[in-house]
């Protein structure tokens with residue numbers, strides 16, 4: 242299969258050739274019609290003159306002679322000379338017998354002369370008979386009766402068709418030369434314009450080289466401009482960039498998940514080994530088993546979180562939507578926060594609680610609010626404060642948790658909703674027990690409810706997390 246470029250150029254050349262052919266045929270037909278009309282006119286003029294000369298001839302211009310015992314009429318030398326001055330083929334008949342023939346007729350063979358005479362009666366108003374003589378094609382233009390009392394004379398005139406052939410040849414020659422030049426020029430132009438199409442070929446090679454999975458860092462060179470091919474290159478590059486990001490994210494996620502699962506498993510194994518060793522008994526055994534239990538619970542939490550995110554990614558998570566009174570939910574969560582805060586030496590207070598209802602999943606919303614509150618408590622030192630509030634703003638219920646904790650650096654803020662992301666990876670797990678999935682899940686829950694989470698924070702001063710969820714239609 243030829244390339245698109247070759248096919249476009251070929252189709253272009255073909256279309257142009259056909260067009261030129263049609264134009265040439267039309268011009269030829271028109272020129273022929275004009276030339277034939279000219280010939281007809283010429284023939285008429287000649288026959289008018291010949292007829293007048295014959296009509297005006299006197300008896301002294303004529304002579305009679307006998308041929309095969311038949312008396313025939315002819316013109317005398319003076320008249321013959323005068324008639325011979327007329328061009329083309331001229332024949333004068335007397336009662337159907339040839340009385341005079343011009344030199345060009347005399348030069349024809351007998352059969353050609355007979356042909357001319359036989360075709361003469363076929364002349365009609367619209368069509369003239371055409372005869373093929375040894376000297377070339379001729380058009381029989383006239384069969385005219387000469388008006389003279391007592392005589393039955395006719396003048397037959399035929400003209401050579403050479404001018405028609407010349408006209409046709411001229412048009413064909415002129416069109417072949419100019420048409421050829423136009424065609425050649427157009428082919429070169431089409432080939433040149435479609436040169437860009439070849440780039441698609443190169444792009445195909447580049448993309449297949451890149452898409453093996455290991456070369457996603459490479460990009461297709463995009464040369465020249467903002468035409469369709471340029472835009473295709475830019476679009477493909479953007480797609481490869483997105484693929485690269487999601488591949489990298491996937492790899493990181495798998496590595497992080499395996500790492501996070503490996504650590505508790507190692508601890509669990511050590512605890513079990515400790516509990517099983519011979520000298521261990523009594524309290525020592527209990528301590529080891531308790532630690533193992535804690536690790537198991539932590540691991541179960543982690544697996545649960547991973548499962549939630551995996552299902553969310555797949556879009557397989559059905560939210561059980563129902564009207565949820567978020568002020569009641571916030572109050573409930575604040576009570577839990579109170580207990581947690583007390584044991585962490587913090588003051589947890591509810592600063593405002595505006596009644597609001599949203600269409601949502603009660604369990605997930607509770608998980609989201611609790612995540613934010615436990616984070617606030619986790620990352621705030623003893624003696625600090627955590628303020629919880631619920632307000633309605635612009636058709637949304639806004640739940641905020643404000644703490645006076647360690648805060649988050651501006652540079653870290655863009656990443657805190659990423660999976661497995663922690664400000665201090667080394668310490669967080671051991672000291673505060675988080676794996677960095679809480680905020681990722683919280684964000685998913687907020688977005689699944691058509692809402693969002695925002696955060697403002699200052700290092701050492703504390704952070705404020707705000708969740709905004711659209712109010713139920715009736716409330717809004």
Ligand code: ADP
Pocket residue numbers: 616617620644646647648649657662663664665669674675676677678679680681704
């Ligand atoms: P984790 O389980 O580690 O708490 P999260 O996804 O909930 O994971 O939080 C991600 C990171 O964001 C935390 O490790 C912590 O560094 C930071 N962070 C979250 N909430 C707060 C907060 N209220 N104050 C300070 N840092 C916070």
